[in-house]
Amino acid sequence: MAFNILVCAKQVPDTNVIKINPKTGTLIRDGVPSILNNDDANALEEALRIKDEFEDVVVTVVSMGPPQAQDMLTECLAMGADEAILISDRAVGGSDTQATSNALVATIKKAEKEMGKSFDLVFAGRQAIDGDTAQVGPQVAEKLDLPQVTYVEECSLNAEMNEVTVKRNLEDGYEVIKVKTPCMLTAIKELNTPRYMTIEGIFSAKDKPTHVWSAADVEVDLSTVGLEASPTNVFRSFTPAPKGKGEMIEATSEKELVEKLLVGLKSKHVI
Numbered sequence: 001m002a003f004n005i006l007v008c009a010k011q012v013p014d015t016n017v018i019k020i021n022p023k024t025g026t027l028i029r030d031g032v033p034s035i036l037n038n039d040d041a042n043a044l045e046e047a048l049r050i051k052d053e054f055e056d057v058v059v060t061v062v063s064m065g066p067p068q069a070q071d072m073l074t075e076c077l078a079m080g081a082d083e084a085i086l087i088s089d090r091a092v093g094g095s096d097t098q099a100t101s102n103a104l105v106a107t108i109k110k111a112e113k114e115m116g117k118s119f120d121l122v123f124a125g126r127q128a129i130d131g132d133t134a135q136v137g138p139q140v141a142e143k144l145d146l147p148q149v150t151y152v153e154e155c156s157l158n159a160e161m162n163e164v165t166v167k168r169n170l171e172d173g174y175e176v177i178k179v180k181t182p183c184m185l186t187a188i189k190e191l192n193t194p195r196y197m198t199i200e201g202i203f204s205a206k207d208k209p210t211h212v213w214s215a216a217d218v219e220v221d222l223s224t225v226g227l228e229a230s231p232t233n234v235f236r237s238f239t240p241a242p243k244g245k246g247e248m249i250e251a252t253s254e255k256e257l258v259e260k261l262l263v264g265l266k267s268k269h270v271i
Contacts (some may be wrong), residue, residue: 003056006060006123007059007076007123008104008122008140009063010125011035011037011063011065014032014033015130020239035072038125039129039188040124040125040128042125042187043124044123044194046187046191048079048195050121060083062107062108064103065086070210074206077205077208078198078201079195083209083210084210086211087215089214091222092215093226095226095227095229099226100136101136102224106220107213110217119182121183122141122184124184146182146184150168152166154166164183247264
């Protein structure tokens with residue numbers, strides 16, 4: 001029997017080139033390239049690493065977004081995933097994390113029913129670079145009644161494939177946790193280095209199944225998705241003011257260095 005891994009992924013604007021409209025406070029997405037979310041790439045890589053290590057592992061990638069998100073899913077297939085699912089519908093547009101998780105959960109349940117399988121391991125990125133909430137993964141886990149471990153920087157699946165040992169990154173250290181499968185893990189960038197697409201993978205991606213489903217297809221309650229079902233509102237988006245230039249202090253001794261530093265701080269009324 002195959003060991004099924006699900007990876008939740010999102011297509012996001014490249015924040016290295018994105019700008020904010022100073023009048024409306026909204027992101028300017030026109031002309032901005034879209035990419036696979038960084039942490040989701042780490043989640044996918046870990047799923048593919050497990051597939052490389054064990055036999056009979058099937059990796060499925062699921063996403064919610066506009067039709068062009070299929071390009072991102074094709075990239076995931078070219079990296080080594082086996083199949084992809086996209087829920088794309090205006091009815092789910094404008095969803096916050098709560099509504100997004102509702103749509104994804106309905107999609108995952110539809111996939112299990114439609115494909116006749118259950119997912120043994122679910123991966124997601126810690127957070128999306130266009131929202132930075134780190135909420136969707138945990139919310140999906142809660143609604144699927146799965147144990148979850150967040151901020152995973154190391155991961156090891158046992159030989160029986162029924163238990164995962166993870167190292168969880170914390171602000172003041174780390175903790176090592178063992179969790180039974182099925183479970184949800186959210187990945188951080190320290191977990192691995194995502195692989196590149198290969199020429200062979202790019203050519204084979206077109207032959208791998210990609211399912212595009214509407215809200216009606218996944219039978220999600222429309223009152224739980226979309227803008228109207230989203231309790232979160234963004235008050236304002238803005239570009240932080242640039243910081244002043246740093247100042248290098250040169251000295252021939254530690255005493256001289258300290259004296260110059262104190263003089264400089266006093267002149268700026270810091271001390």
